Amino acid sequence: MGILLGLLLLGHLTVDTYGRPILEVPESITGPWKGDVNIPCTYGPLQGYTQVLVKWLVQRGSDPVTIFLRDSSGDHIQQAKYQGRLHVNQKVPGDVSLQLSTLEMDDQSHYTCEVTWQTPDGNQVVRDKITELRVRKLSVSKPTVTTGSGYGFTVPQGMRISLQCQARGSPPISYIWYKEQTNNQEPIKVATLSTLLFKPAMVADSGSYFCTAKGRVGSEQHSDIVKFVVKDSSKLLKTKTEAPTTMRHPLKATSTVKQSWDWTTDVDGYHGATSAGPGKSLPIFAIILIISLCCMVVFTMAYIMLCRKTSQQEHVYEAARVHAREANDSGDTMRVAIFASGCPSDEPASQNLGNNYSDEPCIGQEYQIIAQINGDYACLLDTVPLDYEFLATEGKTAC
Numbered sequence: 583m584g585i586l587l588g589l590l591l592l593g594h595l596t597v598d599t600y601g602r603p604i605l606e607v608p609e610s611i612t613g614p615w616k617g618d619v620n621i622p623c624t625y626g627p628l629q630g631y632t633q634v635l636v637k638w639l640v641q642r643g644s645d646p647v648t649i650f651l652r653d654s655s656g657d658h659i660q661q662a663k664y665q666g667r668l669h670v671n672q673k674v675p676g677d678v679s680l681q682l683s684t685l686e687m688d689d690q691s692h693y694t695c696e697v698t699w700q701t702p703d704g705n706q707v708v709r710d711k712i713t714e715l716r717v718r719k720l721s722v723s724k725p726t727v728t729t730g731s732g733y734g735f736t737v738p739q740g741m742r743i744s745l746q747c748q749a750r751g752s753p754p755i756s757y758i759w760y761k762e763q764t765n766n767q768e769p770i771k772v773a774t775l776s777t778l779l780f781k782p783a784m785v786a787d788s789g790s791y792f793c794t795a796k797g798r799v800g801s802e803q804h805s806d807i808v809k810f811v812v813k814d815s816s817k818l819l820k821t822k823t824e825a826p827t828t829m830r831h832p833l834k835a836t837s838t839v840k841q842s843w844d845w846t847t848d849v850d851g852y853h854g855a856t857s858a859g860p861g862k863s864l865p866i867f868a869i870i871l872i873i874s875l876c877c878m879v880v881f882t883m884a885y886i887m888l889c890r891k892t893s894q895q896e897h898v899y900e901a902a903r904v905h906a907r908e909a910n911d912s913g914d915t916m917r918v919a920i921f922a923s924g925c926p927s928d929e930p931a932s933q934n935l936g937n938n939y940s941d942e943p944c945i946g947q948e949y950q951i952i953a954q955i956n957g958d959y960a961c962l963l964d965t966v967p968l969d970y971e972f973l974a975t976e977g978k979t980a981c
Contacts, residue, residue, distance in 0.1 A: 721800020
């Protein structure tokens with residue numbers, strides 16, 4: 583029976599410990615006098631538990647006093663002393679940390695973080711944790727020098743750039759910028775702010791710089807020396823333009839079409855045509871366009887000439903067909919002479935009843951086709967090469 587009661591009590595404690603939110607707050611934290619501090623207070627959000635109230639309290643005498651309240655109506659600062667310098671996180675679920683700025687010595691005290699949740703069954707659960715805030719007058723740490731540009735400490739002339747000197751400690755912190763001199767001379771003071779601004783940076787600004795930081799507590803601290811270099815823009819441009827000349831080996835060829843143009847091919851892939859005269863140049867795409875147009879004109883002329891020749895040959899054959907039909911209708915015997923690659927026959931003109939056509943010089947052999955139409959038949963007496971088409975009469979044919 584005792585064992586059973588012990589198990590039930592253990593189960594209840596387990597549910598109470600792990601089944602509800604738990605606040606995470608450090609036991610103590612130290613902040614710099616005149617500086618800012620963050621007092622952490624976080625918890626792990628649980629499903630079904632809804633945050634309904636957040637309080638921050640500070641111990642004044644024997645009783646705690648509420649200095650901050652967050653409810654459904656918003657955030658409320660309860661003490662005038664904390665107006666404008668107190669803030670509680672709310673962007674991240676489970677983070678209700680307290681930020682205090684411009685700490686005073688009397689801000690040192692015990693602070694309580696209190697959070698209330700509504701459970702899934704409608705009840706409310708309250709958890710709180712206490713932490714101690716200590717305010718100390720901290721001495722200044724060694725300052726660090728940074729720059730806001732991606733160039734680092736080497737920049738081109740004319741660029742607007744600044745050097746930042748940053749140190750930790752109780753404010754106010756005073757900063758001084760120095761520039762080193764040659765021949766072991768004393769550094770000269772160039773600025774009395776945390777930021778050393780060059781607007782714009784000149785070549786004469788090049789040199790070695792360092793800064794010092796001093797607060798109300800502790801001694802003055804020196805940063806490391808940084809070498810700041812400002813390069814001449816004209817020299818940078820000259821270097822960039824000369825570098826390709828020394829590294830590249832251009833291949834040049836002179837066009838045979840026109841001596842006034844030089845075609846150059848760069849190993850980096852650039853192609854261009856440069857005029858021999860000053861201020862004249864012809865783009866490569868214009869050359870390609872002109873060549874394309876010339877090719878189109880040549881092909882068009884060749885096509886027109888071919889069509890013209892074909893049309894003349896068809897006209898010769900058609901004339902022979904017409905005369906053959908006329909002879910058939912009249913019942914007479916007709917001789918049709920077609921000349922291919924040659925001249926008309928030397929026979930008397932009385933024997934040539936048809937027309938002789940030829941579109942080429944008289945250099946070939948004469949071919950004759952005698953078509954005799956006797957009402958019922960026509961006979962082919964001689965043969966011709968396969969390059970010609972012979973048209974016979976429309977009457978009955980016997981060969």
